Amino acid sequence: MDQNSKLSATDRRSFLKTGALVTAPLAAVAVPAAALADDGSRAKLARLEDERAIEAVRRAVLRRINGDEPNECGEFLAAADAIELDEGLRSIAEDPVDEATLALSEDGARASCRQACRVELETAFTGETTLERMARFQGQGSHRHSEGRVLVTEYVKQAGEWKLAQLRLA
Amino acid sequence: MARQAYPDVPLFRYDYTDLSEAQIANALAAPALGGPGSKAQLEDLGAADLRFTAADGTKLSWQFAPNRRVSLDGGTPAGYGALTLDHVTLFTHLVPNTTRGYAVAWDQHTNQATVFELWFGGGPAPKAREVNRHIMHGSIALPDGVSGEAHHPTLRMEGRALAWTEDTGMRTLEYYPSVTYNHWVELDRLKDGRGYSAPADYIMLTEDIYAHTRTESEFSGLWHMSIMDMNRLQQAGLRLGFNGADELEYYMFRGTGEWLGQLARFERLGDFSAEPLKIENGKKGERRIYRPLETMDKMTPAEVDAVVAANTHVFDRPSPMAGNGTAPSDKLSGKTFTVHYDDGPRMEYRFTSGDSLEWRKDGQGSFRQARYNAWEVMPNAFIFGHLLQGEKNHDGHIVVADLDNGMATNFHGFLNTPYFANEAGAETLFGRIEGQGIANPGTRRHQRTRDLLGRAFTWEYSPGLNSMHVYSTPNTTSWVIPTPDGHFGSQWSGSGDFIKIRDQLYFARWQEEACNGTLGTILINMRTMHDAGIGYHCGANGLSMSAVGAPARHAGKIDVDKFFPRT
DSSP, X not given: OOHHHHHHTOOHHHHHTXXXXXXXXXXXXXXXXXXXXXXXXXXXXXHHHHHHHHHHHHHHHHHHHHTTOGGGXXXXXXXXXXXXXXXXXXXXXEOSXXXXXXXXXXXSSEEEEEEEEEEEEEEEOOSOSHHHHHHHHTTOOEEEEEXXXXXXXXXXXXXXXXXXXXXXXX | OOXXXXXXXXXXXXXXXXXXXXHHHHHHHHHHHHOOEESSOOOOOTTOEEEEEETTSOEEEEEEETTTEEEETTOSOEEEEEEEETTEEEEEEEOTTSSEEEEEEEETTXXXXXXXXXXSSSSSSSSTTSOEEEEEEEEEEOTTOOOSOOOEEOSXXXXXXXXXXXXXXXXXXXXXXXXXXXXXXXSSSSSTTOEEEEEEEEEESSSSEEEEEXXXXXXXXXXXXXXXXXXXTEEEEEEEEEOTTOXXXXXXXXXXXXXXXXXXXXXXXXXXXXXXXXXXXXXXTOOOOOOHHHHSOOOOHHHHHHHHHHOEEESOSOOGGGTTOOOOOOTTTTOEEEEEETTSOEEEEEEOSSSEEEEEETTOSSOEEEEOEEEEEETTEEEEEEEOTTOTTOOEEEEEEETTTTEEEEEEEEOOOSSOTTSOEEEEEEEEEEOTTOOOOTTOOOEEOSTTTTEEEEEEEETTEEEEEEXXXXXXXXXXXXXXXXXXXXXXXXXXXXXXXETTEEEEEEEOTTTTTOEEEEEEETTTXXXXXXXXXXXXXXXXXXXXXXXXXXXXXXOOGGGSOOO
């Protein structure tokens, strides 16, 4: 079984069943150097590094989605079908007020993140209803609107690098 | 078809002659010299020399002479007509030996003016008989100078409605529910009291006085305009064009108005912009004119049979007309009842699931399965629809069943009308429901209603897909499409029917005749301000029955009841 098929067989529900999850807001990354001297310092440092790496993957992927280049995300993905975008999605803007909630598995090999966001969706009026015909006649061939959603991302560590296993909007 | 000046068929069914420019020039020759007719005494502008400069620098001059003669830019004298409304004068003339003419609204207090250049043929209208107009705002150079605000397009008329009675005796209801369209009802010249929609101009001349035009595009092509004093409810106007008998109508009129009400406007507060559909860098006279017949699929009965066999969809895909609709109900599942329609079929139903039923018509043969959807719009009042597969006209039944009262109303849709085989025809059937636990209404039936007459509702179907219905006459539904910033723009209309189901619960329909061909039906709950409905449509992409549903806003009610006496 290759890595991708393992991922596809491991949905979020089974991931959560591992039970031992450690959750923390992503913003909590600043740890005093003295704190690293105790017995837990290595684990804490590793966690900080994981959080930063995951954050970097997420931001890189969002940059490409918002730049209308979702096909350029390959290097960050654990599987080709990791990104599930709503039809007509044009952009995802993370809610700056809401702190992303990151959950790391106990073995440090998987992670899940949820963050409130606003998405912009575009609907093209290509149908043959009279309303769509008249909208097109008026020069309104499509409509954009934004709505609040939750950005759900799943990550997996492969060969020491974090990869995006799934991105979807809830 | 015999030529009729004012046809006794709906205007969208009348075959207007495609007049040539030469025929039109010939018809205009004598009137150009004689000037417009008028019941009212036309005014004499003496020896006025009016030199107009438009905002774009265009210059025009009129030299007036005795016996109502005028020369445009020193050209051949023409006959003119003039009528003044308080201090605003409307004068008009044709240009001899051409198919052009002018109408000018001149404010004698400020010397601001609006010039309507008019012409037949040469486009942009697709047919020569349809009057083209080009509007110029500017001023007239006179010794007393120019003052005040320049005339300009306005949204201030949007939503109003007036009844006008001309000195010709003709009465017209005019709805102005759009910034770019007009909806009018001829009460005397046309039968049926139907409303029609046409591209319009709304121009603010003063706080009191507006200029309004409509071009009866898609129909006769006539141009009807007036300057209207909204305080004094007086108008002076011009009618120019060819009626259904191809007779030239070229006359001025005075009229008196009656204020009928005001619908809400939906632009942002403080937004007074008034050209939402303007074509930047358009050709002279060009504007957006909705021509639905051009884009409508027009199919033969054989083509309809083929497309129905190959491509029929009944509630099996998302409907953009119901993005904000309510969920279908499965509460009919397990029920059986029979609807006995007066002068119509007897329909037996077995609802085998939430989206599948069996029907039998008039007890003939075995039951047939059909997919359906139903919505419970008020407790125990349902709208449901299904196709009658195997019927030669590919019929659809869209039924409101009130199980509390034992009454049903059916907007029966069918194809193969005499006009276009894919255009939906419709009839309204009233009946009673017979079934276990369902009260027998005896002879009581749902009734046609005037409760919706003159009302307007907005409908928000899906993000970006909105409209406003105006129930302008007892047999007309009109729909108006807003722009994203809330201006109402293009408009069209078709036959309508309106049935009262319960207090504040109404079953309404519209037919998109010579316009996409859909039968639209909605059950309107004015308590929840939401509807649920069903669209029945056939075109090149197949036959479909699909959901309609949207939240509503009540935009107002125009008081027109007295113009439609009950017969």
